[in-house]
Amino acid sequence: xxxxxxxxxVVGCGRLGSILASQLSGQGYSVVVIDRHEYMFxxxxxxxxxxxxxxxxxxLDLLKRAKVEQANGLFAVTDRDNTNLMVAQAAKQVFxxxxxxxxxxxxxxxxxxLDTGIQTxxxxxxxxxxxxxxxxx
Amino acid sequence: xxxFLIGQGKLLYFLTRQMTSQGHRLTLICNDKExxxxxxxxxxxxxxNGDGSNPNFLAEAQLDQADMFLAxxxxxxxxxxxxxxxxxxxxxxxxxxxxxxxxxxxxxxxLGVSTAVxxxxxxxxLIQQQTQFQTLQTxxxxxxxxxxxxxxxxxxxxxxxxxxxxxxPLTPAAQLVGVQRQTVLLPDIPTTHLQARDRIIVITPASxxxxxxxALVGETx
Numbered sequence: 001x002x003x004x005x006x007x008x009x010v011v012g013c014g015r016l017g018s019i020l021a022s023q024l025s026g027q028g029y030s031v032v033v034i035d036r037h038e039y040m041f042x043x044x045x046x047x048x049x050x051x052x053x054x055x056x057x058x059x060l061d062l063l064k065r066a067k068v069e070q071a072n073g074l075f076a077v078t079d080r081d082n083t084n085l086m087v088a089q090a091a092k093q094v095f096x097x098x099x100x101x102x103x104x105x106x107x108x109x110x111x112x113x114l115d116t117g118i119q120t121x122x123x124x125x126x127x128x129x130x131x132x133x134x135x136x137x
Numbered sequence: 138x139x140x141f142l143i144g145q146g147k148l149l150y151f152l153t154r155q156m157t158s159q160g161h162r163l164t165l166i167c168n169d170k171e172x173x174x175x176x177x178x179x180x181x182x183x184x185x186n187g188d189g190s191n192p193n194f195l196a197e198a199q200l201d202q203a204d205m206f207l208a209x210x211x212x213x214x215x216x217x218x219x220x221x222x223x224x225x226x227x228x229x230x231x232x233x234x235x236x237x238x239x240x241x242x243x244x245x246x247x248l249g250v251s252t253a254v255x256x257x258x259x260x261x262x263l264i265q266q267q268t269q270f271q272t273l274q275t276x277x278x279x280x281x282x283x284x285x286x287x288x289x290x291x292x293x294x295x296x297x298x299x300x301x302x303x304x305x306p307l308t309p310a311a312q313l314v315g316v317q318r319q320t321v322l323l324p325d326i327p328t329t330h331l332q333a334r335d336r337i338i339v340i341t342p343a344s345x346x347x348x349x350x351x352a353l354v355g356e357t358x
Contacts, residue, residue, distance in 0.1 A: 058214050060240040086214035108192040112225050
């Protein structure tokens with residue numbers, strides 16, 4: 001995906017969300033980052049030139065205000081699995097966002113969403129794989 | 138029926154009380170340890186303490202035996218995920234999710250939840266019905282405000298349905314102007330019996346307006 005004219009929504013501005021939003025913005029993507037708490041936006045770096053939106057992304061109304069139907073991608077990276085899974089499914093099912101990804105810590109919860117059109121990333125599973133891969137080298 | 142309930146608080150408590158008294162088998166999943174202990178002492182139900190949207194935990198709870206799964210936590214997203222796990226991993230046919238945001242009702246149902254219930258939606262519908270009812274009454278001041286012209290459409294539950302026009306319980310100073318049924322102004326026959334949807338037009342001294350309205354639409358309104 002080329003950054004020009006691409007619009008990405010990042011839901012959750014914690015450690016992962018703030019770095020993700022900052023880097024995407026630095027690479028030239030149009031970025032809106034959503035968090036329930038305004039103070040979380042302090043985590044964004046100097047290269048972030050996108051927009052911030054305070055609110056609960058599980059509200060369809062808030063997603064509409066973020067113009068989610070125009071987004072090329074949505075990354076749901078709050079610290080709650082269920083929030084990420086719900087926001088991701090809404091983005092896919094209601095707003096037909098082409099690329100939807102959700103962070104899901106619990107690998108067993110991740111499995112249930114294999115065939116829903118959303119992609120899940122489990123940091124837990126990635127770490128396990130990385131540890132074991134290093135061991136086997 | 139074997140019901141699985143996840144949730145907390147008064148809703149879980151009273152629903153459990155109601156359902157156990159009706160003879161249903163209940164398994165409760167409650168995230169709060171103290172509350173789970175209290176529930177297990179109060180009711181003849183299996184009570185588990187844990188996260189009701191955790192697939193491993195739900196598998197241990199033997200969810201495949203459930204006839205109905207009800208997710209009643211205060212978090213919409215937890216209720217969605219719990220219902221989806223129940224349906225997809227354990228084949229539970231009927232799942233119900235409590236939602237706060239009325240928009241989530243149709244979203245959840247499109248994502249596989251059998252029924253999503255929104256208290257917000259139920260209450261706002263009731264308010265709407267009530268205000269719709271009120272729009273059926275029109276009060277127009279005439280004679281520089283000394284008199285009011287009342288127009289009321291009779292509801293199904295109006296106390297005066299079936300009464301004769303001559304017996305309308307208006308105040309002595311008030312007068313019936315006419316009764317319209319469908320689009321026809323009824324001829325002046327005092328023995329005509331009133332029906333639902335009849336439109337009644339009354340002229341009354343302003344001071345009798347309240348009494349006349351109550352007579353036409355009932356005390357509670």
